Amino acid sequence: MAEFLEDPSVLTKDKLKNELAANNVPLPSGEHKKEVYVQLYLKNLTVLNNKKSPPADTFSSDEELPAPVVSNKSRSGRKATKKTDKPRTEEVEVTDLTDEDLKQQLAKHGVESGPIVASTRKLYEKKLQKLLDQPPAEPEAPTDVTALPKADSNQNGNTNSDQYSDKEDEEIAAPEPEPVPVVEKPVRSRGKAPVTVRTSSRRQTKVVEEIVVEETPKKASESVVEDILANEISTPTGISATCRRPIRGAAGRPLKPSEYWLDESRVQHSIHTESRSYSESFSRPGSAVSSSKATARRGFLSVLLKLLLLVVVGGSLYYAYQNLDADQINTLKGLLDSVIVPLQGAVDSAATYLGISSSSATESTGK
Amino acid sequence: MFVIKHRSADSWFMVFVVFSDGFILLSRMSTTSQKHRDFVGEPMGDKSVTALSGIGESLGKKLEEQGFDKAYVVLGQFLLLRKDTEMFTEWLKDASGANSRQAGSCAQCLREWCDAFL
Numbered sequence: 001m002a003e004f005l006e007d008p009s010v011l012t013k014d015k016l017k018n019e020l021a022a023n024n025v026p027l028p029s030g031e032h033k034k035e036v037y038v039q040l041y042l043k044n045l046t047v048l049n050n051k052k053s054p055p056a057d058t059f060s061s062d063e064e065l066p067a068p069v070v071s072n073k074s075r076s077g078r079k080a081t082k083k084t085d086k087p088r089t090e091e092v093e094v095t096d097l098t099d100e101d102l103k104q105q106l107a108k109h110g111v112e113s114g115p116i117v118a119s120t121r122k123l124y125e126k127k128l129q130k131l132l133d134q135p136p137a138e139p140e141a142p143t144d145v146t147a148l149p150k151a152d153s154n155q156n157g158n159t160n161s162d163q164y165s166d167k168e169d170e171e172i173a174a175p176e177p178e179p180v181p182v183v184e185k186p187v188r189s190r191g192k193a194p195v196t197v198r199t200s201s202r203r204q205t206k207v208v209e210e211i212v213v214e215e216t217p218k219k220a221s222e223s224v225v226e227d228i229l230a231n232e233i234s235t236p237t238g239i240s241a242t243c244r245r246p247i248r249g250a251a252g253r254p255l256k257p258s259e260y261w262l263d264e265s266r267v268q269h270s271i272h273t274e275s276r277s278y279s280e281s282f283s284r285p286g287s288a289v290s291s292s293k294a295t296a297r298r299g300f301l302s303v304l305l306k307l308l309l310l311v312v313v314g315g316s317l318y319y320a321y322q323n324l325d326a327d328q329i330n331t332l333k334g335l336l337d338s339v340i341v342p343l344q345g346a347v348d349s350a351a352t353y354l355g356i357s358s359s360s361a362t363e364s365t366g367k
Numbered sequence: 368m369f370v371i372k373h374r375s376a377d378s379w380f381m382v383f384v385v386f387s388d389g390f391i392l393l394s395r396m397s398t399t400s401q402k403h404r405d406f407v408g409e410p411m412g413d414k415s416v417t418a419l420s421g422i423g424e425s426l427g428k429k430l431e432e433q434g435f436d437k438a439y440v441v442l443g444q445f446l447l448l449r450k451d452t453e454m455f456t457e458w459l460k461d462a463s464g465a466n467s468r469q470a471g472s473c474a475q476c477l478r479e480w481c482d483a484f485l
Contacts, residue, residue, distance in 0.1 A: 114449040123448070123458050351394070 004048060008041035009034070016041050094125045094132070102128060378404070403472065406438075407479045414438045421465065421472030429463040445477045452478055 008016055016037035020027055025044040028036060097105065099116035102124055106113045109131040113124050320329065371383040378399040384392040397404070403420035411418070416438050417427035435441050448454040452474035459470040 112449065114447050114451075117447065119444055120447050120458075123454060123461070126457075127454075351392075355395075 004045040005041070006046055008046065009038045011041075013037055019045065094128050097125075097128075106131075399475075400472075403476050403479075406476055407483060410484055411438045411442065411480065416441055419473050420476035421469035422463075423469075426463045426465050426469065433462060435462075441473075442477060442480070445474070445481075450478060450481060 004019075005011065008019075011019065013034040016034065017027060020037065020040050023045055025040060027040070094102065094105075099121070102116055102121070103113055105128050106124060109128070111127060111131070113127075114120060116124055320332075323329070368384065368386045371385070373381040373383070375381045378397050380396045380398075382392075382394045382396060384394070386392070399407075400420060402418075406414070406418055406420055414437070415427065416422055416430050416435055417424065418438055419441060422430070430436070430441065435444070444458065445455050448458065452471070455474045455477070456467070456470040459465050459473060460467070465473070
């Protein structure tokens with residue numbers, strides 16, 4: 001209960017006397033100075049406020065009461081925290097290192113650092129911190145701002161840690177979380193871009209012959225494609241060619257496509273040109289978006305799509321044979337021509353949309 | 368049909384596609400963005416920090432707050448770090464909150480600029 005005044009001198013002498021009497025404090029006989037009663041009050045009643053052990057009845061009015069209590073507190077608390085209690089050597093405390101020392105420490109770990117100035121210091125501190133955290137195999141807490149002494153790197157000697165039996169550093173058992181950010185390597189930006197470029201250029205060539213590209217997600221190239229493409233760029237001049245297929249219809253060669261040009265799939269088409277373009281008309285509605293996706297890249301997906309195309313072609317042939325009606329076939333052929341031309345236009349518009357220029361013979365007639 | 372790829376300029380590929388019926392398609396592909404090419408193509412002079420590849424409005428603002436208001440100041444930081452793209456990337460991520468891609472792009476941009484003009 002904190003109902004006693006801290007400063008009883010605000011009360012009148014009579015009030016003080018009453019208070020003291022009410023709390024069974026023996027009053028000195030006779031009339032004394034107010035100060036006497038104030039002291040009494042303080043000693044007996046105010047002290048009770050603090051719930052300290054009741055002071056002895058024998059007291060001296062001149063005594064200073066709160067002081068001993070206060071001084072006790074300071075002495076009874078934790079042990080003296082000397083500066084050297086928690087030894088922090090310069091070695092481990094990266095933030096305490098001088099610029100020179102920091103540079104030397106980094107050099108010791110094989111890091112060639114630039115000048116340690118205001119803007120670079122923090123970076124190099126982090127780097128050194130990381131390097132220091134890596135080697136120690138013992139389950140010590142990673143050196144952070146509150147650093148721990150390490151025997152091997154303790155330039156000032158281990159004596160500090162040995163002197164004090166009550167090591168405070170032992171309290172920190174669990175490793176503190178490292179605030180060091182992980183540097184992500186921007187490999188992706190460099191490594192993938194060239195690869196994707198190559199595959200996309202291949203894509204464009206495919207678009208003309210087949211409508212494939214619409215749903216090519218951005219994934220890593222398949223190893224097959226990568227191998228092929230890797231070969232192409234490895235030449236010193238950068239000029240490379242894919243496997244050259246015999247030009248159909250040239251030099252007396254038959255028109256029949258014996259082998260498809262796609263190296264990753266090697267899809268064999270046994271159908272002749274007409275039915276192939278016939279199939280394009282079927283697959284075209286389903287791939288209207290192909291023109292806008294010319295920057296696509298997928299080899300694996302193209303294989304799937306080609307197989308699908310094969311199935312569609314086979315199905316369409318079967319359907320055609322079922323009909324076997326000359327009239328229908330003729331009308332379909334007419335329809336075909338009306339389809340192919342806009343298709344070519346779509347491809348070219350896609351090319352111009354992407355900013356790639358087409359050279360001469362931009363408009364080839366029919367495929 | 369076959370494809371010929373020719374690496375013409377730094378980041379450009381010339382692609383020739385020869386079709387079976389004689390159709391030749393010529394295309395140009397680049398591995399870098401237009402912003403990158405614009406920056407690397409000439410001395411940076413007094414260009415703002417937002418001219419750097421990978422640095423947009425918001426990142427530029429954060430850099431300007433820290434005193435990096437011009438591209439050459441960021442170049443200064445890059446040079447202080449001995450043109451180490453990894454260190455620079457880390458610094459940029461720390462200083463502006465850029466992500467890996469943006470920081471990497473900026474580092475690459477600066478490095479190529481240095482290769483060309485320094």
